[in-house]
Amino acid sequence: MKTTNPQHRLLALLSIPAFLFLVIPTAIVVPVALNDSRYITFPPEGISFAAVAGFFADRAWTSALTASLQSAAIAVVIGVLLGATAAIGLHGRKFPGQPAVVGLILAPMIVPTVVLALAFYQFFISIGMVGSIVPIGLAHAVIATPYVYLTTRASLAGLNPALVRSAQSLGAGPLSVLRHVYLPIILPGLISGALFAFSVSIDETVMSLFMQSPGATTLPVKMFTDIQFNLTPKIAVSSALLVSVATIGLLLQVLFVLKRRSSTRMLPLAVSAQT
Amino acid sequence: MTASVISAESIPGTGRAAQGAIELRQVSKHYGDVVAVDELDLTVQPGEFVTLLGPSGSGKTTTMMMVAGFEEHTAGTVLIDGRPVDSLPPRDRNLGVVFQNYALFPHMSALENVEFALRMRKVPRAERRQRAEEALGRVGLGKMGGRKPRQLSGGQQQRVALARALVFNPAALLLDEPMAALDKRLREQMQEEIKTLQKSLGISVLFVTHDQDEAMAMSDRIVVMRDGKIVQSGPPEEVYNHPMTDWVASFLGDTNLIPCTIVERNGEEAVVDLGGLGLAKVRDRGASGESYAVSIRPEHLKFRTRASAGNGCAATLVSSTNLGATVRHRLTAGGHELQLRELSSDRGTRILPDEELWVGWDADKAQLLVLES
Numbered sequence: 001m002k003t004t005n006p007q008h009r010l011l012a013l014l015s016i017p018a019f020l021f022l023v024i025p026t027a028i029v030v031p032v033a034l035n036d037s038r039y040i041t042f043p044p045e046g047i048s049f050a051a052v053a054g055f056f057a058d059r060a061w062t063s064a065l066t067a068s069l070q071s072a073a074i075a076v077v078i079g080v081l082l083g084a085t086a087a088i089g090l091h092g093r094k095f096p097g098q099p100a101v102v103g104l105i106l107a108p109m110i111v112p113t114v115v116l117a118l119a120f121y122q123f124f125i126s127i128g129m130v131g132s133i134v135p136i137g138l139a140h141a142v143i144a145t146p147y148v149y150l151t152t153r154a155s156l157a158g159l160n161p162a163l164v165r166s167a168q169s170l171g172a173g174p175l176s177v178l179r180h181v182y183l184p185i186i187l188p189g190l191i192s193g194a195l196f197a198f199s200v201s202i203d204e205t206v207m208s209l210f211m212q213s214p215g216a217t218t219l220p221v222k223m224f225t226d227i228q229f230n231l232t233p234k235i236a237v238s239s240a241l242l243v244s245v246a247t248i249g250l251l252l253q254v255l256f257v258l259k260r261r262s263s264t265r266m267l268p269l270a271v272s273a274q275t
Numbered sequence: 276m277t278a279s280v281i282s283a284e285s286i287p288g289t290g291r292a293a294q295g296a297i298e299l300r301q302v303s304k305h306y307g308d309v310v311a312v313d314e315l316d317l318t319v320q321p322g323e324f325v326t327l328l329g330p331s332g333s334g335k336t337t338t339m340m341m342v343a344g345f346e347e348h349t350a351g352t353v354l355i356d357g358r359p360v361d362s363l364p365p366r367d368r369n370l371g372v373v374f375q376n377y378a379l380f381p382h383m384s385a386l387e388n389v390e391f392a393l394r395m396r397k398v399p400r401a402e403r404r405q406r407a408e409e410a411l412g413r414v415g416l417g418k419m420g421g422r423k424p425r426q427l428s429g430g431q432q433q434r435v436a437l438a439r440a441l442v443f444n445p446a447a448l449l450l451d452e453p454m455a456a457l458d459k460r461l462r463e464q465m466q467e468e469i470k471t472l473q474k475s476l477g478i479s480v481l482f483v484t485h486d487q488d489e490a491m492a493m494s495d496r497i498v499v500m501r502d503g504k505i506v507q508s509g510p511p512e513e514v515y516n517h518p519m520t521d522w523v524a525s526f527l528g529d530t531n532l533i534p535c536t537i538v539e540r541n542g543e544e545a546v547v548d549l550g551g552l553g554l555a556k557v558r559d560r561g562a563s564g565e566s567y568a569v570s571i572r573p574e575h576l577k578f579r580t581r582a583s584a585g586n587g588c589a590a591t592l593v594s595s596t597n598l599g600a601t602v603r604h605r606l607t608a609g610g611h612e613l614q615l616r617e618l619s620s621d622r623g624t625r626i627l628p629d630e631e632l633w634v635g636w637d638a639d640k641a642q643l644l645v646l647e648s
Contacts, residue, residue: 160376160378162374162375162376162378163378163380165343165345165365165372165374165378166372166374166378166379166380166439167380167391168344168345168364168365168366169343169365169366169368169370169371169372169440170366170391170392170395170439170440170443171366171367171392171395171396171443172366172391172395173366173395176395180380180383180391181380184380184381184382
């Protein structure tokens with residue numbers, strides 16, 4: 001990196017410490033997880049994969065991981081369905097009460113999670129739906145939906161409404177319009193929304209804690225309960241696991257955006273050149 | 276008017292051959308209190324090229340969108356080949372539509388774009404490929420099928436849009452300002468190409484534009500719209516040379532409007548008093564209103580010698596501007612400002628400002644009209 005511009009150099013000088021401040025606390029779990037010790041210590045005393053092996057050999061931890069993945073799967077599927085259909089359905093429409101509908105969809109982002117947790121806890125108890133991962137997954141879907149809604153809505157902003165009309169004039173029914181007009185345009189938004197939904201669910205602790213049961217303890221809940229009386233490196237391993245899942249998700253998204261951009265870069269230029 | 280009348284026959288590919296007649300009967304469109312289109316009667320004959328011409332907000336695009344089925348009309352009936360289509364969704368109206376910015380599917384190649392309508396109609400793969408290639412060939416893009424819209428120029432995109440709208444043999448073609456995004460030279464070229472294509476296919480076209488030159492160049496009939504109403508309709512030359520109101524006269528190009536009072540009306544002809552310009556014989560189409568004027572296009576005013584017969588008056592030259600192919604002269608005559616345009620090649624001896632001249636015009640080129648504004 002050859003930067004001759006003093007402004008750029010100053011920017012780098014200021015950004016790098018800020019960046020490190022943000023990343024180091026998160027990254028530190030990785031060496032801790034690979035520590036050759038029976039307790040959580042830092043700096044690590046030596047490198048070993050014993051804790052990682054121990055994590056995957058311990059049924060209590062692996063079932064927590066499975067529970068987390070199951071709840072995330074439910075949250076992603078339902079969140080994508082609800083968020084995307086809401087975004088498409090509300091796109092370009094104005095009707096009385098529309099802001100209220102949008103507000104309702106976005107409410108789970110604003111309402112304190114602990115309030116939602118209590119509400120869901122009472123609700124699922126009252127309908128007798130406890131003791132499985134399903135209610136946790138459903139609750140996660142509720143807080144994941146607004147993310148998918150927002151990312152899908154953002155990608156729909158680039159939709160030329162004439163595309164829908166031209167598809168209709170060419171004989172396309174509603175499903176064909178969805179497949180050939182909406183889907184290609186919302187795909188990036190849908191993917192980043194799904195990744196958001198996944199990480200929201202994987203990360204969620206409060207609601208999962210309220211609704212936990214022996215068969216339905218997610219990874220963050222297991223970490224939270226263990227950290228109080230059972231401080232093993234397995235906690236660091238699960239943290240490292242969560243961090244790597246998040247990192248992979250982020251990288252996938254960047255990769256997708258870059259690939260997409262390289263294939264559509266000409267488009268906005270071509271359009272603006274004509275108008 | 277009921278759904279049963281429309282039945283399966285009007286669904287593409289199942290009925291008799293499309294003729295391409297479009298008829299609007301007393302069609303209105305209201306947005307709340309705003310009347311966008313007001314009890315419009317309009318007919319496009321099979322094979323006819325009809326242009327809706329008007330400024331923005333005149334209701335021309337709304338009218339077309341009601342024919343296409345994208346806008347629901349508030350009152351009236353739309354008929355295609357004699358069948359009411361009011362309750363048919365756009366996809367069942369079998370009309371080819373070309374939109375202002377073409378609206379090509381960005382993720383599909385040119386060929387896939389053209390194939391789309393056939394795919395929706397479940398035409399077998401091999402056949403639809405062949406028909407799409409033919410359609411692309413017809414618009415001169417036979418070798419461009421593999422390109423994505425973004426890899427095509429504006430004119431090429433426009434051709435793909437045309438091929439896409441024609442490939443399924445629609446009853447008629449609806450064009451919504453399709454040339455608005457093209458530069459002047461390309462626009463003129465496309466006007467000719469579209470006109471040639473339309474003639475060779477014998478397809479009816481409903482064309483929307485605010486560009487009077489485009490309307491003049493392409494139409495069999497121009498329908499001039501203003502405030503949701505038709506103000507005049509007829510062949511281009513007739514609307515241009517014989518406007519009914521001063522608004523139509525000005526919208527269709529430059530004109531000299533001279534206020535007048537009617538002395539005598541006599542069928543197709545009238546004698547009017549042009550004030551300072553004296554009495555003149557003019558064409559009369561029977562329009563009636565509160566006040567009148569005579570419209571003479573600048574190119575119909577000629578320099579004459581005083582001795583020559585017909586309408587004429589003394590004038591003084593104010594200025595001359597060379598516009599390339601034509602020269603525009605500004606004159607004053609009898610207290611009126613007049614414009615005279617002649618071909619540069621016809622330009623005679625150079626005249627100077629303040630020179631006394633005589634200008635004249637043919638009686639059938641002066642149109643009596645109603646002053647609206």
